[in-house]
Amino acid sequence: MSYSLKKALMALALITPVMSIAYADPMLSTGGYNQQLRTEEMMRMLDDNGDHKVTQAEFKKYYNALFDNLNKDTDDSLDAKEWVGTTKDNKISIATGGYSSELRNIKMMDAMDSDADHLVTRQEFIAYHEGIFKQMDTKGQGVVDAQDWLRKQTNN
Secondary structure (H helix, E strand, C coil): CCHHHHHHHHHHHHHHHHHHHHCCCHHHCCHHHHHHHCCHHHHHHHCCCCCCEEEHHHHHHHHHHHHHHHCCCCCCEECHHHHHCCCCCCCCCCCCHHHHHHHCCHHHHHHHCCCCCCCEEHHHHHHHHHHHHHHHCCCCCCEEEHHHHHCCCCCC
């Protein structure tokens, strides 16, 4: 094998893991988060008009409100202290306890911190969740019905 080919293969071996992280599937970030989001109770919390569907607008409205709920210092970014919360305020009032617990895991913060600056901006938070919505919207119509919401995700 030539020296230049070996060098190219070594570079590819180093880049591939980084590329897979950059394009990681948002729904696979943590199984517990996915499981806690895809409950009937959480769907009801996002479904503003009670039609058993969550539109992209309802989804975005909820996640903006959720970000505001976490953003105690109102600076439009979440640091680790805000993310994890204190023992007295670790349950988010607009989410189930299981979802709150899974969201406030530092692994989830890291998954949303796309520039790795140890802060999650509103833009990063919303973009991450828009990726989740896009995956849940299997028909590509900007709406997730109960069947798609409650569908278990597989790696297929």
